[in-house]
Amino acid sequence: xxxxxxxxxxxxxxxxxxxxxxxxxxxxxxxxxxxxxxxxxxxxxxxxxxxxxxxxxxxxxxxxxxxxxxxxxxxxxxxxxxxxxxxxxxxxxxxxxxxxxxxxxxxxxxxxxxxxxxxxxxxxxxxxxxxxxxxxxxxxxxxxxxxxxxxxxxxxxxxxxxxxxxxxxxxxxxxxxxxxxxxxxxxxxxxxxxxxxxxxxxxxxxxxxxxxxxxxxxxxxxxxxxxxxxxxxxxxxxxxxxx
Amino acid sequence: xxxxxxxxxxxxxxxxxxxxxxxxxxxxxxxxxxxxxxxxxxxxxxxxxxxxxxxxxxxxxxxxxxxxxxxxxxxxxxxxxxxxxxxxxxxxxxxxxxxxxxxxxxxxxxxxxxxxxxxxxxxxxxxxxxxxxxxxxxxxxxxxxxxxxxxxxxxxxxxxxxxxxxxxxxxxxxxxxxxxxxxxxxxxxxxxxxxxxxxx
Numbered sequence: 001x002x003x004x005x006x007x008x009x010x011x012x013x014x015x016x017x018x019x020x021x022x023x024x025x026x027x028x029x030x031x032x033x034x035x036x037x038x039x040x041x042x043x044x045x046x047x048x049x050x051x052x053x054x055x056x057x058x059x060x061x062x063x064x065x066x067x068x069x070x071x072x073x074x075x076x077x078x079x080x081x082x083x084x085x086x087x088x089x090x091x092x093x094x095x096x097x098x099x100x101x102x103x104x105x106x107x108x109x110x111x112x113x114x115x116x117x118x119x120x121x122x123x124x125x126x127x128x129x130x131x132x133x134x135x136x137x138x139x140x141x142x143x144x145x146x147x148x149x150x151x152x153x154x155x156x157x158x159x160x161x162x163x164x165x166x167x168x169x170x171x172x173x174x175x176x177x178x179x180x181x182x183x184x185x186x187x188x189x190x191x192x193x194x195x196x197x198x199x200x201x202x203x204x205x206x207x208x209x210x211x212x213x214x215x216x217x218x219x220x221x222x223x224x225x226x227x228x229x230x231x232x233x234x235x236x237x238x239x240x241x242x243x
Numbered sequence: 244x245x246x247x248x249x250x251x252x253x254x255x256x257x258x259x260x261x262x263x264x265x266x267x268x269x270x271x272x273x274x275x276x277x278x279x280x281x282x283x284x285x286x287x288x289x290x291x292x293x294x295x296x297x298x299x300x301x302x303x304x305x306x307x308x309x310x311x312x313x314x315x316x317x318x319x320x321x322x323x324x325x326x327x328x329x330x331x332x333x334x335x336x337x338x339x340x341x342x343x344x345x346x347x348x349x350x351x352x353x354x355x356x357x358x359x360x361x362x363x364x365x366x367x368x369x370x371x372x373x374x375x376x377x378x379x380x381x382x383x384x385x386x387x388x389x390x391x392x393x394x395x396x397x398x399x400x401x402x403x404x405x406x407x408x409x410x411x412x413x414x415x416x417x418x419x420x421x422x423x424x425x426x427x428x429x430x431x432x433x434x435x436x437x438x439x440x441x442x443x
Contacts, residue, residue: 001441002245037324040248047245048253049265049324075254075267083250091245096439098425099277211274215387218279228279228357235274 002039002091003027007084008063013151016070017117018081019055022090027062030054032128033101033121033206033234036066036094040076050076053120053208053234054095057127067151069117100206100234104132108204109197111226112140113187113217115209119144119151121234122208126159126166138166139203141195143187143213146175169195187213192220199225208234261318262326263433269325272388277421280386281357281407288391290375291410292344299344299413304391308377310335315374317397319404320433332395334376337368348413352420353394356407361420362429363396363403365413372398375408400431400438 005022012018034054041047056065070081084090102110102125110129112122119142129138144150150170160168171191176184182191197203205226207217214235221231262268285304292300302310312333319327351365367373374395377384384390389406396403402422423429428437436442 004246039245040251040253041245042251042253043247046253047265048267051323079248079251085249088249089246090248093439096426099422211387215274215280222279228281231279233276233278235276 002093005064005090005092007086007088007090010084010086013067014149016081016149017067017151018070019065019067020080020084020090021056021063021065022092023063024092025062027064029060030058030064030095031098031101031103032058032124034095034097034124035121036064036092036096038066038076038080039091039093040079041091048075051096052080053124055120055123055127057124057131059131067117067120067123100208100232102128102204102206104128104134106204107134107136109201110136110138111197111203111205111221112138113196113205113207113209113221114140114142114144115207115213115217116144116149117151118207118209118213118234118236120208122206123152123155125206126156130159130165137197139195139197140166140168141171141187141191142168143171143173143209143217145173147172147177187217187220189220189223192217192224196221196224199227202227202230205231206234207231209236211235261328263320264436265438266320266324266326266433269327271325272327272330273321273323273325274387275321275323275402276387276406277359278357281355282386283356283391283407283409285391288409290340290392290408292340292413293410294346294348294413299346300340302340307335307375307392310339313374315376315395317395319397319401321401322427322431322438326433331380332374332376333378333381334374334392334395336371337373337375338371340375341369344413346413348415350414350417352412352414352418353403353405353408354410354412355405356409359405359407359421361394361403361405362418362423363399364417367396367399367403368411372396398432400428400433402427403431 005024009021039049052066055067068080377392393406
């Protein structure tokens with residue numbers, strides 16, 4: 001039931017987020033959007049478990065990537081982002097979750113809305129679209145505190161500039177780059193109207209982020225005409241659940 | 244014991260003794276829902292108990308609020324591993340709502356605004372085990388936490404405590420609800436750590 005993953009690579013995405021690549025020899029595959037439970041065990045037997053979204057696309061390999069954002073006062077995320085070393089072994093369960101997933105058979109337009117590290121499961125969907133050569137049209141609205149907090153920036157830029165497979169809109173909440181057209185602030189109705197799929201195209205919307213962000217984003221998507229059965233959400237709270 | 248995580252000590256706390264296996268304490272009240280938060284106005288709110296064919300009982304908000312209420316203090320255990328202890332609610336016991344219902348059904352499918360469902364054995368809803376709550380901490384229940392009214396079935400993982408409830412269908416045969424169809428355990432007893440399908 002608990003699988004063992006060996007850390008084969010570590011990559012710092014930002015000052016506080018790290019991607020962990022694990023080789024899991026008995027991995028049976030996953031869907032984009034699913035998560036795993038990770039268990040740490042102290043030498044006295046005490047253990048702590050948290051859920052982390054899978055960042056990598058489903059593939060035939062037995063490797064998965066998790067991107068973990070370090071939480072102040074976190075119990076597990078500081079260990080995973082600061083202590084963990086290549087060669088260490090981690091216990092994990094999963095993949096888990098069958099609702100907040102994008103399947104490669106889906107052909108409808110896809111609207112992704114990320115708040116902060118809520119980008120992680122959405123990135124798995126984008127990568128899954130690329131690796132499956134899907135023709136589904138993706139848009140991503142990515143709300144993030146400041147430019148330095150953007151995860152996967154180079155990869156997202158390559159995808160939107162060269163491949164046009166996903167169009168990306170950044171919305172900065174605290175600090176925007178110089179000459180950015182929109183002042184820093186939370187997402188609003190105008191941004192939703194100007195950058196997301198028109199609701200008459202009946203996109204499936206995936207919204208992931210902190211609870212207050214998800215409440216705001218889903219409210220705006222509903223108000224702009226998206227039906228609630230086309231909006232799927234994944235929320236995480238300050239306790240560090242579901243990063 | 245699992246693999247020792249080199250250099251991990253974690254947080255130990257005496258209060259952890261009260262928690263089901265694999266849970267950790269939170270003082271926040273995190274929200275976990277599959278979709279947008281429905282906003283249900285009280286003048287169109289209703290709650291029905293049916294048997295799949297006929298409506299057996301029906302309340303609008305006014306008649307629901309005329310039912311006798313109870314103040315309860317309970318522990319919450321979410322399958323995403325947080326637990327919150329000693330939460331205070333006001334609600335109507337399912338014993339009260341099922342009192343005049345004659346049925347030989349064994350299972351219940353709880354239905355919500357927003358089309359969420361969850362299934363339970365009918366026995367889990369009786370004998371002071373389940374409530375429909377409309378107040379949390381002395382205040383009307385906020386929409387993101389399930390207002391105007393939500394189920395509380397505190398002896399099971401919190402996904403069984405459906406938010407935004409609008410009815411119960413009584414059934415002779417069990418039928419999986421939303422999360423129960425998507426990889427989560429059919430029963431969801433936190434003390435037996437019945438999180439995912441495949442757990443014993």
